[in-house]
Amino acid sequence: MTLQDFRALHHRPGQPLVLPNAWDAASARIIEKAGAAAIATTSYGVAISLGTTDDGGLGQQAALEVIAQVVAAVKIPVTADVEAGYGDVEGTIRGVLAAGAQGVNIEDGTATREEHAARIRAARGVAGTDLFINARIDTYLREIGDPATRLAETLDRAAAYVEAGADGIFVPGVTDEETIAALPKDVPLNVMIGTGSPSVQELADLGVARVSVGPAITLAAFAAIEKAARDILAGHPHV
Numbered sequence: 001m002t003l004q005d006f007r008a009l010h011h012r013p014g015q016p017l018v019l020p021n022a023w024d025a026a027s028a029r030i031i032e033k034a035g036a037a038a039i040a041t042t043s044y045g046v047a048i049s050l051g052t053t054d055d056g057g058l059g060q061q062a063a064l065e066v067i068a069q070v071v072a073a074v075k076i077p078v079t080a081d082v083e084a085g086y087g088d089v090e091g092t093i094r095g096v097l098a099a100g101a102q103g104v105n106i107e108d109g110t111a112t113r114e115e116h117a118a119r120i121r122a123a124r125g126v127a128g129t130d131l132f133i134n135a136r137i138d139t140y141l142r143e144i145g146d147p148a149t150r151l152a153e154t155l156d157r158a159a160a161y162v163e164a165g166a167d168g169i170f171v172p173g174v175t176d177e178e179t180i181a182a183l184p185k186d187v188p189l190n191v192m193i194g195t196g197s198p199s200v201q202e203l204a205d206l207g208v209a210r211v212s213v214g215p216a217i218t219l220a221a222f223a224a225i226e227k228a229a230r231d232i233l234a235g236h237p238h239v
Contacts, residue, residue: 001038006077006102007132009037010168010188010209017188018200019212021081023049024066025073027221038077040105041070045218046081055109060086064095071100079103079132084111089119093126103132105170110142113157117164124165134190134210135166141173151182158184168210180206 009017020036022028023045031039044054046066052058067080080101085092089106096104106123108116120135127133139145139154158169162184170190174180175197183189188209193200200211231237 001077003077003102003130003132006038006079007167009077010132012209014204016200016204016208017210019079019210021045021213021215021217022070023215023218025069027217028070028073028078031217032074032076036076038079038102039070039074040079040103040212041067041081042215042218043081043083044215048215048218048222054083056083056086058083058086060088060092060095064092064099067096067101068099077102079105079134081105083107084109084116085119085123089122090126093123093131097127097130101131103134105134105136107136107138107170108157108161109138110144113153113160116157117160120161120164120166132167133165134168134170135161135164136170136172136190137161138172140171140179143173151179155182155184162187170210170212172214177202177206180208185209 019038019040020031021040021042022031023042028039043058047054047058050062063082071078078101080096082092082104084107106119120133123133137154137157139150145153154171168188168190169184171183172192174191177198180191185207190210190212191203191208192214193211194216203211
């Protein structure tokens with residue numbers, strides 16, 4: 001599948017691109033076998049699988065190594081979660097391109113609108129047209145600022161990031177339909193599905209173009225491992 005094909009998956013009204021999130025080569029292969037059209041990595045899942053923490057604990061080199069392993073393990077497109085760029089957005093994007101990923105997700109976290117727009121601009125400068133850049137806005141996930149002005153701030157950030165070169169906007173942490181309906185649709189909108197969120201079909205009806213699950217699959221897999229281990233240790237190896 002070409003990058004053009006991957007981009008096209010974001011422009012199918014009523015049929016969002018559903019991205020199960022992988023954390024290593026094995027999980028990526030399982031997700032591909034399940035029928036996914038593309039795979040997203042989860043920085044949280046990668047971090048905890050390597051015994052470290054999200055929000056920068058992983059580091060650029062380790063993150064890029066896992067991205068390369070995931071890309072090499074599957075035949076479908078991979079979009080890589082690189083947190084905020086690991087303090088070196090340009091170097092990180094070069095590594096993502098070298099790994100063969102077709103997309104990247106860059107989060108603003110606690111950065112200002114201007115700081116993150118600069119990151120997106122730097123990423124676009126390195127990638128040219130060779131990468132789908134998804135700009136993550138953390139206003140809702142991190143509950144940043146006054147709730148009364150949070151939507152307005154999110155819209156302002158979205159406009160700034162698109163102007164800086166983002167191909168899509170990702171707003172995790174939003175679950176109510178009224179807010180989702182108010183989010184911009186001039187570029188593909190990515191929403192994270194989970195407990196309390198609308199279904200994929202309901203999100204499609206709201207104009208969402210891309211759906212991901214963050215670390216949910218990772219956590220479910222690790223919970224299954226823990227249960228199996230406890231059962232075995234208790235003398236009940238029903239696995």
